[in-house]
Amino acid sequence: MSARLVQGYEVVIGFETHAQLSTQSKIFSRAPTAFGAEPNTQACAVDLALPGTLPVMNRGAVERAIQFGLAVGSHVAERSVFARKNYFYPDLPKGYQISQFEIPVVQGGTVQFYLGDELKTVRLVRAHLEEDAGKSLHEDFVGMSGIDLNRAGTPLLEIVTEPDIRSSEEAVAYAKELHKIVTWIGICDGNMQEGSFRCDANVSVRKPGQPLGTRREIKNLNSFKFMQQAIDYEVRWQIEQIEDGHAIQQATVLFDPDTGETRAMRTKEDAADYRYFPDPDLPPLVIAREWVEDVRAQMRELPRVMAARFMDQYGLPAYDATTLTQSQAMAAYFEATTRACQQPKLASNWIMGEVSRRLNSGELSIEQLPVSAEQLGALITRISDSTLSNNAGKQVFDALWNGEAPAGQAALAQVDALIEAKGLKQMNDSSALEAIVDEVLAANADNVAQYKAGKDKAFNALVGQVMKASKGKANPQQVNAALKARLG
């Protein structure tokens, strides 16, 4: 691994990510997990830890953990154990959090991603199931704290890496890749604002070849932008400390986006003794191999596998294949478009070009795209059979976007109707084109003269004039050929 040094120090980062699993109900109760409800309306007797209540494992949460394990090439443990992490806090209703400690459900695995052109591999230590706590609201009540237990018992998968990451850029690339994986396989909605995907970064620095330095953990990095800022600040701070002769104290720190600084919440000295022990209310989680195989059989193709297939099956360059597999919806749109037009590279160009441009400017997601894959496929078909020029194609695309296509017709008929209505049919009739060429040459004697004097730019101007005179309907290749023939 080529370490990129900062002021002669190597940066070492490990990640702990809490991905909220996309189950309808909580990990150990039947209360709903929906975000944003009135406080304490989504918490049942079990979530409130009322006397006599007991946890019962949500099968859907286990299934999602298995999906994750398979997606990152981990070992899905035949037997894993839930443990109690004991500590007192008002938003922790039972006085302990049910988590997995010694034997997690997902063991090992790797996350791979490109940083520039370099393929990076981050090893995972584990991923374990646990429940979330509630929320304490200290601002809303004078002299009191409010407790909202809606989030208590929400299923989380905590994904822990080895300290394999060597820069803040790499950290962000890892987090983005992990985010892509969990959203791609559909186990997490990935909404960072709502806290569905929360990252903690363990950061330390060392001189190359030295043992690992003391780490500080930056908690709750809930945007990719802050993640990079926070790590960069933390690295600079640690190097300064060491250069000034101070030892780094193990600590948990928070990043303040307003100041751009990290500050310590607690140091190791105040670290609690969590008195972990196996939860006697939950027998060991035993996962039959058949279940794992069933889940594997139903798993979606993973992004990296799909990208490789796109290169192989459709002959796409790596860049296209990677871009088109950023999301399930994007990849599905590409494949449907390609099915409709049989032109994978044109489909890729259109999706990465015009489609993405329009989506970005409207801040829309691909799911909200008003042009169906069949319509885009029909449009591409008409470009590739020379009915439409590329430019005219964009006008048709606009019309489709604006919903101008006649309803109740097949996509190809819709596109043809729009071409007809807008008079965009490419001029493939050579006599008509020649007439226009004659007119343009006659009217632009200057350009003709300049071209003949060796100025290639003048030729392009003539092409432009012909295209303009044809109202964009002329086939640019034919225009080129016709002009060249006439100018000798």
Added chain:
Amino acid sequence: MSDLHDLSLAEMARQLRDRRLGAVETAKHFLQRAAGHLAGADSTGTGAYLALDPEVTLAQAHAAQARLDGGQAGVLEGVPVAHKDIFVTRDFPTTAGSRMLEGYRSPFDATVVTRLAQAGMVTLGKLNCDEFAMGSANENSAFGVSRNPWDLQRVPGGSSGGSAAAVAAALTPAATGTDTGGSIRQPASFCGITGIKPTYGRASRYGMIAYASSLDQAGPMARSAEDCALLLSAMCGPDLDRDSTSLDVPAEDFSLRLNDSLQGLRIGLPEQFWGQGLADDVRAAIDQALAELKRLGAVVVPVQLPRTELSIPVYYILAPAEASSNLSRFDGVKFGHRAADPVDLLDMYRRTRSEGFGEEVQRRIMIGTYVLSHGYYDAYYLQAQKIRRMIANDFQQAFTQCDVIVGPVAPTVAWALGEKSADPLSSYLADIYTLPASLAGLPGMSVPCGLGAHGMPVGMQLIGNYLQESRLLNVAHQLQQHTDWHQRRPAPASKEIA
């Protein structure tokens, strides 16, 4: 005809079905008997009850009568029952014998309570117990001791002391209890009644306020094995949606094999159960019962449970460890007691828990916290878990040689009030015969076998292999068909019991 409160459950249920007896009349009869027995009231009663609410009870009785009249009667329709205050109930307050939960109302019923209600039983009230089921004399209840109806100056045993006292004094025909380390068997023994703790996982723990989750198990307490079989059949059955430790075995009719012959029954007598600590009067009473069982065709074989003594330290590590965590939810935030005017969060926690929990509960929380702490976990908790598995294996070894194991329930008869309260260790040691089956998760029961010192009852313990409750009930029933120890009643010690 005998008094209403002397009827067996089966007979009472039959008379109710035949309309020779009314559900309301039955409920009133027991409510009247129970009235002088609220805890803390005075020293003439047993203090067996923590809550009575005649309005609620009579409403349930009227509903039961309507079902009896409508021909939709459950197996135990109209038969009264009272619940140990460890089971949460919607219609009565639930305290677990603790100040911490004084005035607490659960929004739901424990599964055991629901099942007995579905069988048609009418709830008389809630029964006294040691605080959070921690104790073996019922002297740790925050609301006053419960007393032994055989001698009001003696303890009824614990932690289900109120249950045992109420059944012995016929203040209810049946009661629920819970058993973590002997809390059904030992008070049943001390009060001369019959009680069974089924295999761990048979009865749902949902709605049972947890003391030590891996050991807690509900069971019935009544006057005969026959009554216990009826109650146990109604209580048990899988509850997989609510309790992950509930066994996935179908509900069973535990009455079916009551009359099986004992011919050839192999009774294992663990050598370690008959050693020095066992009082002579207890030994003599059990010997009598054993002689009767032999007369009925049983043979006795010596067996070994070599780690019997270790069950005491193992239990008093594991149970407090689990308790220390289970009781963390009582923090003053969501329900139960909260200290007045806390200055900050730590002050609230500290005072809430110091004020809300009694001495024994605090002691066990501290022991449990200690054994789970960093640096001690391996030496205490892990080691205890290992020995627990060995104890379970020892039983499996013993059951290759016998069908049931017989021994004492407790080393002595019920002791005097206050006798051991200054020395908790001495009462821990008295749990020696009940702890092994608890640690192994095996079914165990206590069957009356006569009187010992001070005219106090003695119980014989039967321990079966997993899911062998029918066998235990069969042995006990056969004994009870041929002896009358279970029919002996305490002499009326006060006018309330008369």
